[in-house]
Amino acid sequence: MNSLAFETDDMRPVRAWCLDGEVHVALADGRAIATPIWWYPFLSELDDKALNDIELMYEGIWWTAIDEGISVKSMFLGIKAPGAKAPEKAA
Template identity: 80%
Template sequence: MRPVKAWCTKDEVHVTLADGRTISAPLWWYPFLSGLDEQGLNEIELMYEGIWWTKVDEGISVKSMFLGVKAPGAKAPDKAA
């Protein structure tokens, strides 16, 4: 489950693994990223089993993405009617 590439879009974080799979999770799962602009969101360091944002000194493990584990305080955005 080693990440080889990671990037963010405006709504999701994506990780490509060494075995070729790509996984994604909604950005709202990680409230600690909410204050970052597009450049900050994409300044990601690859770790052996996860990814890290030095600007906020926070990261997520690939395993937590697979298991659907959200960061504390994560709240789904309100859906417009």
């Protein structure tokens, strides 16, 4: 699937927020997607206020405070940022 076929106006983010260890994105077509925050190590140092200071872009979302972002496509495809490591599970 090429990029043009995947990214459509219906998949445009209309709202984004971080809650309970997840990044959530609501799409123009009514769907929503969530991925674990740990997938994006660059978000690890942000507090709740900074995590939710998100700029919407046509293909994804952006945190201006750290000049980093993620695409809706990468969320759907399960692509983690480099260095992503699942947290250790408590025994």
